[in-house]
Amino acid sequence: MKNLLKRKGVQSLIASLLCIVLGLLLGYVVLLFINPAGAGQAILAVIRNFLNVSKANLQLKNLGNTLVKTAPLLMCSLSVLFAYKVGLFNIGVAGQYVVGAAAGLYAALQWGWGWLPCLLLAIALGAVSGAIVGMLKAYQNVNEVISGIMLNWITLYTANMILSGVTEQASPYTLHLRGNADQAILPSLGLGNLFNKHQYVTIAVPLAIILAIVVLVVLDKTRFGYELRATGNNKNAAKYAGMAEKRNIILTLMIGGALAAMGGALLYLTDFEQWSVGLSSVPGMGFNGIAAAFLGGLNPIGAIFSSYFIQHITAGGAFVDKSMYASQISDLISSIIIYLCGFVLFIKYAINTGLLRSEERALLRKQKAAAGGNTEKGGAS
Amino acid sequence: MSADTMQVIQQFLLLLQYTLIFSSVLMMVALGGCFSEHSGVINLGLEGIMVIGALGGALVMRYLPADASGLVMVLLVMLGAVVFGLVYSALLGVASINFKADQTIVGTALNMLGVAGATVLVKAINTASNPDNPSSIIEYGLPRQNFLVTFKIPVSVEGGGAERFLSFEFNWFLVVAIVMLVAAYIVLYKTRFGLRLMACGEHPQAAASVGINVLKMRWSGVLISGVYGGLGGICYIMAAVSQWEFERGVAGFGFLSLAVMIFGQWKPSRIALAALLFGLLRALSNVGTGFAALQALNIPGGVYNMMPYVICLVVLAFTSKKSRAPKAEGIPYDKGMR
Numbered sequence: 001m002k003n004l005l006k007r008k009g010v011q012s013l014i015a016s017l018l019c020i021v022l023g024l025l026l027g028y029v030v031l032l033f034i035n036p037a038g039a040g041q042a043i044l045a046v047i048r049n050f051l052n053v054s055k056a057n058l059q060l061k062n063l064g065n066t067l068v069k070t071a072p073l074l075m076c077s078l079s080v081l082f083a084y085k086v087g088l089f090n091i092g093v094a095g096q097y098v099v100g101a102a103a104g105l106y107a108a109l110q111w112g113w114g115w116l117p118c119l120l121l122a123i124a125l126g127a128v129s130g131a132i133v134g135m136l137k138a139y140q141n142v143n144e145v146i147s148g149i150m151l152n153w154i155t156l157y158t159a160n161m162i163l164s165g166v167t168e169q170a171s172p173y174t175l176h177l178r179g180n181a182d183q184a185i186l187p188s189l190g191l192g193n194l195f196n197k198h199q200y201v202t203i204a205v206p207l208a209i210i211l212a213i214v215v216l217v218v219l220d221k222t223r224f225g226y227e228l229r230a231t232g233n234n235k236n237a238a239k240y241a242g243m244a245e246k247r248n249i250i251l252t253l254m255i256g257g258a259l260a261a262m263g264g265a266l267l268y269l270t271d272f273e274q275w276s277v278g279l280s281s282v283p284g285m286g287f288n289g290i291a292a293a294f295l296g297g298l299n300p301i302g303a304i305f306s307s308y309f310i311q312h313i314t315a316g317g318a319f320v321d322k323s324m325y326a327s328q329i330s331d332l333i334s335s336i337i338i339y340l341c342g343f344v345l346f347i348k349y350a351i352n353t354g355l356l357r358s359e360e361r362a363l364l365r366k367q368k369a370a371a372g373g374n375t376e377k378g379g380a381s
Numbered sequence: 382m383s384a385d386t387m388q389v390i391q392q393f394l395l396l397l398q399y400t401l402i403f404s405s406v407l408m409m410v411a412l413g414g415c416f417s418e419h420s421g422v423i424n425l426g427l428e429g430i431m432v433i434g435a436l437g438g439a440l441v442m443r444y445l446p447a448d449a450s451g452l453v454m455v456l457l458v459m460l461g462a463v464v465f466g467l468v469y470s471a472l473l474g475v476a477s478i479n480f481k482a483d484q485t486i487v488g489t490a491l492n493m494l495g496v497a498g499a500t501v502l503v504k505a506i507n508t509a510s511n512p513d514n515p516s517s518i519i520e521y522g523l524p525r526q527n528f529l530v531t532f533k534i535p536v537s538v539e540g541g542g543a544e545r546f547l548s549f550e551f552n553w554f555l556v557v558a559i560v561m562l563v564a565a566y567i568v569l570y571k572t573r574f575g576l577r578l579m580a581c582g583e584h585p586q587a588a589a590s591v592g593i594n595v596l597k598m599r600w601s602g603v604l605i606s607g608v609y610g611g612l613g614g615i616c617y618i619m620a621a622v623s624q625w626e627f628e629r630g631v632a633g634f635g636f637l638s639l640a641v642m643i644f645g646q647w648k649p650s651r652i653a654l655a656a657l658l659f660g661l662l663r664a665l666s667n668v669g670t671g672f673a674a675l676q677a678l679n680i681p682g683g684v685y686n687m688m689p690y691v692i693c694l695v696v697l698a699f700t701s702k703k704s705r706a707p708k709a710e711g712i713p714y715d716k717g718m719r
Contacts, residue, residue, distance in 0.1 A: 034505040089485045091425075136694075142701045145425070145485055146643065149636055150690040150697075157683035164681075280632040287489055294486060323512055326504035328628070331497035339472065339490035342482030 005355060012297030015347040016306065019295060023337035027329060035324045042320040046330050049316035057196040064195035066308070066315045068272050071208040072097065074307040075263025076289025078215050079256040081298045083144075085219055086252045087232040092133050092148030094286025095155035096126045096257040100264025102159035105275055108184030109166040109175055115184050119265050126261020127254040129155065134253035138246040144253070152282045160277040172278035177271040186269045204266035209304060211259065216300040228252060260286060284331075291334060294341040310334050383539050387547065392671040394549045396664055402620040404660030405558035406613045410638035411645060411652045412565045413609025418647060419569065420602025421582040421595075422477050423711045425488025427610050428635025429495025430466050432627065434611025435618045436499045437465025439625060442524040443506075451527040455553060458524070458615060466611015467604055469495070474603040478596055481713035492635070499627040522623035528553050554616040561609065566649045578602055582707030585714045595714050613638070621667075637663070640693040646705040659689040 004010055024043065031039035045052055050062030076093050083090035090096075100122035107113040107121050129151060136142035166174050177185050186202035195201045219225040231238040231248050239245045263285070267273060292310050296302030317330030410427055417424035424430075441461035445454060473491060476482040503517045530553075533546040569575040580588040581598040589595050617634055618625040641659050645652030666685035669675045 030501065034501070035509075089483075091485060091489065136698055136701075140698045140701050141704075142697045145423075146639070147694060147697060149425075150640065150694045153633055153636060153690045154687045154694070157687040161681050161683040281630050282633070284493065287493055290486065290489055322515060323508065324505075326501045326515070326517070328497050328500045328504070331493065332501050335490055335493035335497050339476070339487060339494060342476045342487040342490065343480055345482065346480045 005351060009297070009299070011348050011351055012299065012302065012344075014351065015344045016295050016297055016302070016341075018347060019337050019340040019344070020309070022340055023333050026336050027333035030332060031325060031329065038321050038324045042325050042329065045319040045321075046313050046316035046333065049312050049319070052316075052319040060194075060196040061198055062315065064192075064198035064201045065272075066311050067195075067205050068198075068200045068202075068270060069267065069315070070308045070311045071204040072263035072267040072285055073288055073292055073311055074208040074212060074303060075266060076260050076286050077292035077296060077303040077307050078212055078300060079260035079263070080290050080293035081296070081300065081303060082215055082219070082259065083252055083256040084293065084298055085225075085232050086228045086248065087235065088137070088249065088252060088256075089145050090130075090133075090148060090253065090256045090260075091145050091290070092129065092151050092253075093256065093260045093289050094282045094284075095148070095152035096129050096260035097264040097286045097289070098152075098155045098159050098283065099126050099129045099257070100261030100266075101268045101275060102155075102163055102264075103261070104184070104265035104269050105174055105177075106162055106166060108177055108181040108269065112181060113184060115186050115269055118184050118269055119186075119262065122261045122265035123258045126257040126259070126264075128257070129261070130253040130255070130257020131250060133257075134250035137253070138249045152286075156279065156282050159275070160279060163275055164277045167277055168274075172276045173274040174277070176274065177269070184269055185271055186266070200270045200272040202270050204270060208263070208266065211262075212300040212304050215259075219300070260289070263289075288334065291338040291341065294344065295337060310337075382536055387536055387538055387545065389672070391547055392668065394547060395668050395671065396661075398550050398552075399621065399664035399667055400657070400661045401555055402552050402616070402660075403663045404656045405552075405555050406617040406620065406634060407638050407641045407660055407663075408653055408656035409558050409561055409609050409616065410613035410635060411641040411656060412561060412649060413606035413613065414639060414642045415565070415606075415645075415647055415649065415652060416569075416578070416609065417602045417606035418642070418707050418710045419579045419582045420599045421585055421707060421709045421712070421714065422473070422599055422603050423484045423488065424470075424473060424603065424606050424610075425485060425639070426470075426473050426491030426495070426635075427606070427638055428631060428633070429491035429493070430469055430607055430610035431614030431617060431631045431635050432495035432499050433469040434462040434466035434607075434614030435625065435631065436502070436614075436627065437611060438462035438615030439519040439521060439618065442521040443519055445524070447523055454524055454527045458528075459557070459612060462611040462615035463608050464611075466607040466609075466614065468607070470603050470607025470610065473607075474600050477713065478599045478603065481715075484711055492630075496628070496630040503627045517627040518624050519627070520624040521619070525619055525623050528619060552616075552620070554619070557612065558616070561612065562649060562653055565609075569649060574601070579707070581714075582710055585709055586716070586718060589716065599714065610635070637689055640689050643706075644689075644693050644696055646700075647707065648705070662686075662688045 028039060028043045031042050049066060050059045053059055053062060076097055079093045080090050103122040103125045104118045107118045133144050133147050133151060136147045137144045163174050168175055186204055188202045192198045192201045227243045228248055231243060231245055235245060288310055292303055292307040296306035313330045313333055317327040320327060320329060410431060414424050414427055438458045438461045441458045445457060473487055476487040477484045500517045503519055504515055507514045507516055530551040532549045535546055538545050577593050578598050578601060581595050585595045614631060617631055637659060641652060641655045645655040662685045666682040669685060
């Protein structure tokens with residue numbers, strides 16, 4: 001039991017589960033505070049999500065919706081955790097996601113590109129966006145959080161301006177791909193049929209999962225990944241060991257940007273959502289990606305589950321009784337969970353000190369027992 | 382005066398009005414960030430603090446009887462915003478100062494929590510009073526009038542017709558903002574407290590070695606940023622409209638204030654100038670199309686909106702190597718570190 005607790009993975013899992021339980025509990029308290037009559041029902045509705053509907057085929061449809069939104073979130077969280085391994089906080093993920101969405105949509109609607117070139121363009125531009133942050137960091141020592149935030153907003157306004165050329169008439173929403181740019185819709189390869197002929201479930205979902213595994217392999221099994229982790233653990237040590245620290249910073253942020261932008265394209269090239277050029281704030285997907293990355297214990301496989309979980313409760317919010325509560329209760333719960341993720345280090349520290357103390361106590365007991373057994377006199381004095 | 386001239390003057394007055402009020406918002410929030418960062422805590426949650434501060438003020442306006450006197454109304458609204466901002470910023474303080482949490486995660490969480498929390502709360506209030514109104518809007522058309530002094534200057538326009546007016550709305554928040562600026566300057570540079578606070582952001586271990594309580598100072602910095610952020614929030618939502626939809630947050634003004642703070646190099650006087658510049662750009666994106674000359678240039682509003690961020694990024698690129706940023710910001714205080 002104790003040996004199990006010592007393992008880092010187990011500690012991360014405990015910390016994440018603790019954050020989730022506390023987040024749901026606090027969400028429940030908020031619901032109680034608003035209206036105690038339906039609070040239990042409402043929190044169950046959030047947790048159940050697609051299980052709220054009784055028909056099997058409708059359940060599948062709702063599960064499909066959740067999965068469609070899980071793919072981009074997973075990509076964003078991969079972007080965050082990849083950069084974090086090198087000690088970089090890629091808050092620019094939110095803007096890079098927008099880069100991907102805008103590039104994909106514009107190439108599809110304006111130039112009539114197919115889905116693959118659209119996706120590749122999104123990835124390339126995302127990498128450029130990441131490279132800007134990376135170069136500012138590597139050569140000019142600009143804090144990546146600050147430059148990331150600035151780029152988020154620059155990107156949002158640019159995307160709105162560019163996409164206003166491809167909107168529906170007298171509407172802030174971009175044209176539907178279906179009917180206007182069918183060639184740009186991601187292929188389903190029969191996946192949609194698994195979810196009751198769900199037209200939006202596409203290769204995006206398996207693609208995101210495959211990339212999670214790729215990220216895991218790159219980080220854990222390659223020399224490049226080793227260098228990145230070494231740089232993250234101790235920048236100077238890595239530098240003196242001959243690793244190209246600057247190149248690694250730039251490459252990391254480029255990959256992070258590419259991953260996030262791919263996420264944006266993976267959502268908008270399904271035609272599941274239309275972009276509104278009236279958006280006045282950077283979409284929350286990237287910021288949720290930060291949540292998913294930390295909730296998943298900064299592990300790519302963990303991120304698959306945490307991304308799904310966050311989208312699961314977000315979709316679940318739609319099932320609360322609207323005459324009493326707002327569906328944003330699930331946003332509230334996710335943001336509480338992110339806040340609690342800030343305490344993960346402390347939780348791990350607490351587990352470790354707890355373990356250490358109990359070990360010390362055990363050792364002391366042993367010594368005492370040994371002392372007591374050997375010399376009766378010594379024990380009495 | 383011809384009708385055209387009058388039109389142009391009116392547009393200028395409108396631009397001035399927007400510039401002043403937006404600059405006030407940016408300046409107050411940026412000064413808040415300045416206090417927090419000088420104490421050593423990066424406050425990325427300013428956007429969320431603004432939303433919650435705005436919520437506090439808006440709730441006061443919703444529940445205060447309409448016949449309350451103007452001065453009482455103004456003071457209570459500001460008090461509401463300050464208290465909400467202060468309490469909310471304590472979430473950052475607990476996590477980042479006492480539990481040494483990552484300040485970037487906590488700040489990001491506060492931004493999301495602010496919008497989500499305010500939306501849930503306002504929707505609950507609205508549906509409770511009227512089940513058919515599940516919106517996140519609070520209206521404050523009447524109470525807002527207490528904050529405004531509207532000047533109407535009669536002008537005679539050639540060609541006759543009815544008498545016409547040039548109008549200009551003066552907002553009492555401009556005065557509040559200036560008072561808060563002076564206060565920030567005096568506190569930071571002229572008091573023992575301010576100098577100690579800044580020491581904690583530069584080299585906390587050195588500060589501690591001469592008997593300064595670093596944790597207390599950092600707490601003060603964070604809470605003061607909550608006060609400034611809350612005031613900025615209520616000022617922002619009352620700047621131009623008489624109702625606010627809390628789902629929309631504060632449209633990036635918290636982040637824009639971070640840009641103001643950086644462009645102002647963490648100094649109150651420069652922050653004031655930076656706020657004026659960025660406030661003007663923001664105002665241009667709102668009312669710039671009213672000018673024939675600007676209309677001819679055909680610059681989309683988005684360009685004005687992004688300019689502050691571009692400027693800030695360029696400034697950062699050239700100054701970060703010898704940045705004025707507090708040296709120890711973002712690093713949790715560790716007694717044992719040298």
